[in-house]
Amino acid sequence: MKSVHIVTDSTADIPAELAERHEITVVPLKVIFSDEEFYRDGIDLTPEQFFVRLAELPASTSQPSPAEFLDVYRPLAEQGRDIISVHISAALSGTVHSAQAARALLPDASVEVIDSKVTSIPLGMAVLAAARAAQAGLGRAEILELLNSILDSTGVYFMVDTLEYLQRGGRIGRAQGLLGTLLNIKPILMLKDGLVTPLDKVRGRAKGLERLAGVLEEAARQGPIKYGITHGNTPELFARLEEKLTTRVGFGPDLSCRVGGVIGAHVGPSVVGFSFHRDVGW
DSSP states (O other): OOOEEEEEEGGGOOOHHHHHHTTOEEEOOEEEETTTEEEEBTTTBOHHHHHHHHTTSOEEEEOOOHHHHHHHHHHHHHTTOEEEEEESOTTTOSHHHHHHHHHHTOTTSOEEEEEOSOOSHHHHHHHHHHHHHHHTTOOHHHHHHHHHHHHHTOEEEEEOSOSHHHHHTTOOGGGGGGTTOOTTEEEEEEEETTEEEEEEEEESHHHHHHHHHHHHHHHHHTSOEEEEEEESSOHHHHHHHHHHHHHHHSSOOSEEEEOOHHHHHHHOTTOEEEEEEEOOOO
8 A cells, every 4th residue: 555645735734843743745825025035834934933024014815736736746756655735725725726726747656636626724733634644654545534534514703803814914814794794793603615714703803703613612512623823913712712712612822823924814813713523533
């Protein structure tokens, strides 16, 4: 049986030490400031550096090219590896299309490109589970089944102070109708079918955190789950969310991370959120 190698992109926001430990190849998207400064997400620009620059200049993003994926796939294929490449929602980025274009140039290689329909921490959690399974010796079919189970049961919920960044980057999706809401109203958003979708709107961050905690508590009532939490540039709010979620469900997160530059460009510094999926043992 061939060994399986897991590939993802930088929007998975996987801490570098975890990617290295679990032998995950991360293909970076790019962050662009003023159409002149191009940075590879997570390589040339840390989250800390990104949010400093974002306070000064607007940012846009760019997907990897098919050639960048080809540079990753070809040597793995030459080693006889099965490649499972799991990426940001195709509704949010053209990354999946670039990966598919690269796969088409290697007709004899075993490359499975997956549109996760999510991004950031739920993508990272799914990829980490797949990588752990690959290191344990599971085969391609078993890992694909595992990924389907995780992604089919994933929920993604987050709060932002403003929809400005989502609107500016063209990723506002079904939350368009929340634009122009009253001062201090916090949108509670989710990803559904790969698109940003409104769940609720509440007055103030405290009520927003309560609303988020209620969603996770309800999910935990349905059966065993794993969850992860993330934020942009709000460590105090992040700590409050972690404490509230841990109290409500009785256990802490399986993964905590900070959004990178690409995700940060589209949600802004105020974002806090979580994702969960059914506990499938990995």
